[in-house]
Amino acid sequence: MEHFKPENACMGHYFSRVMGEAMGVKNGAIWKSIRRAFDPYFSYQSAMGFSEIFTTELRKWIDGMTSQAGQTDGFIVEATTACTILPFKLIALACYGPAMTDKQLNRLYNVLPTTSKKEMDTFESEWKEFNLSVMREAKMIYQAVLAGTITEAAWLQSLDEILFTNLDVTSAILAFLLINLSINQAVQSELRAEILQNSSRFNEPGTEGSPVENYIRRTDTLLEYTCLESGRLCPAVWFTLPEYTGADIDIGGYRIKAGTNCIIDWARLNTESPLWNPEKRHPGEPEVNGRMFYPQRFQSMSTTTYRWSMLRFGLGGRQCIGKNFASRIMKQFLLEVLTRYRVELDGARPVKQWGTINVELRDDRFTVMPKQNVRFFEVKEEMGKS
Numbered sequence: 001m002e003h004f005k006p007e008n009a010c011m012g013h014y015f016s017r018v019m020g021e022a023m024g025v026k027n028g029a030i031w032k033s034i035r036r037a038f039d040p041y042f043s044y045q046s047a048m049g050f051s052e053i054f055t056t057e058l059r060k061w062i063d064g065m066t067s068q069a070g071q072t073d074g075f076i077v078e079a080t081t082a083c084t085i086l087p088f089k090l091i092a093l094a095c096y097g098p099a100m101t102d103k104q105l106n107r108l109y110n111v112l113p114t115t116s117k118k119e120m121d122t123f124e125s126e127w128k129e130f131n132l133s134v135m136r137e138a139k140m141i142y143q144a145v146l147a148g149t150i151t152e153a154a155w156l157q158s159l160d161e162i163l164f165t166n167l168d169v170t171s172a173i174l175a176f177l178l179i180n181l182s183i184n185q186a187v188q189s190e191l192r193a194e195i196l197q198n199s200s201r202f203n204e205p206g207t208e209g210s211p212v213e214n215y216i217r218r219t220d221t222l223l224e225y226t227c228l229e230s231g232r233l234c235p236a237v238w239f240t241l242p243e244y245t246g247a248d249i250d251i252g253g254y255r256i257k258a259g260t261n262c263i264i265d266w267a268r269l270n271t272e273s274p275l276w277n278p279e280k281r282h283p284g285e286p287e288v289n290g291r292m293f294y295p296q297r298f299q300s301m302s303t304t305t306y307r308w309s310m311l312r313f314g315l316g317g318r319q320c321i322g323k324n325f326a327s328r329i330m331k332q333f334l335l336e337v338l339t340r341y342r343v344e345l346d347g348a349r350p351v352k353q354w355g356t357i358n359v360e361l362r363d364d365r366f367t368v369m370p371k372q373n374v375r376f377f378e379v380k381e382e383m384g385k386s
Helices: 013-019 028-042 044-048 051-069 085-099 102-109 117-138 142-146 152-165 167-183 185-198 211-217 222-233 266-272 295-300 323-340
Strands: 075-078 249-251 254-256 341-346 373-378
Touching: 013 117, 013 152, 028 044, 028 085, 028 142, 028 152, 044 323, 051 075, 051 085, 051 323, 085 102, 085 117, 085 152, 085 167, 085 323, 102 117, 117 152, 142 152, 152 167, 167 185, 167 222, 167 323, 167 341, 167 373, 185 211, 185 222, 185 323, 185 341, 211 323, 222 266, 222 295, 222 323, 323 341
Parallel strands: none
Antiparallel strands: 075 373, 249 254, 341 373
């Protein structure tokens, strides 16, 4: 059954000003036309083409943390803060391509909107001017505006949605990857061994047929399962945005009238579904439940098995347009970090329970943001040696 998004996602005037015309909140033919304009730039093949660029930026990020700490062994970073600018830059490169220089990136990051009308007016003006100036060089996506298939407002606000709205989401996802592996040292060690066995510094991502590129593309690895499990256990938002159906529907004995806005408890679905908490287990199967971090659970599952028990990038035809880039970023992020460092929690505080993770959560964000320091220790293994 087709689902629809309510006007402005039920978030009011300022949301309308910033993203009321974005693809994520439009329906029907308008949504399809915007999606068609953006899809080619966010396809799986497009994401794979950013391997070398992402590798370069990830290594610059790690080198920057090391340089700032003044040492390679034992430095501490706050997980969410460390993972904020990195995904913003990687996603901006995906949107704007080579036109996104460091100078342009600084301009982009400083155009963030605030709450007053005057500042909102300034944001709209500067956001339009910035994108037009960059698109004169890049020409990406804007061709659809020139052709008249989407409006300029839809183009601008969809870029806003991709960049700013997903910034905290991507930051939280990367931060939780560090935290989950810090807590689960056995998984971290096994994953590092797999990475060392399947990749080499002398075979860079982006080189067709290279060991590291083939490894990243595979979906039957502990690397893949770790990204799935961290996203399952620690989704970046508490609830989905509201959606409604075009017809009456019965769910669990309840009649949901057409046009009724519904949201899903993201964490509850991802952890309390019977799939993650089976009453009967196969012989030799470990005693794990939905609140435990256990990437290997996906080893014997197909995507259809957990289709209705796990939200990650959404469901159906309206899945997040950035899913291909997000998956690529997560994998290359882990590959680069674990190649050089072992990560541990630094002074975890049992403030709030999140799955099996006792870490503090920030209460000033729409997203689920951890507030936890992570310590980096240099590993001595050389790439290419298992």
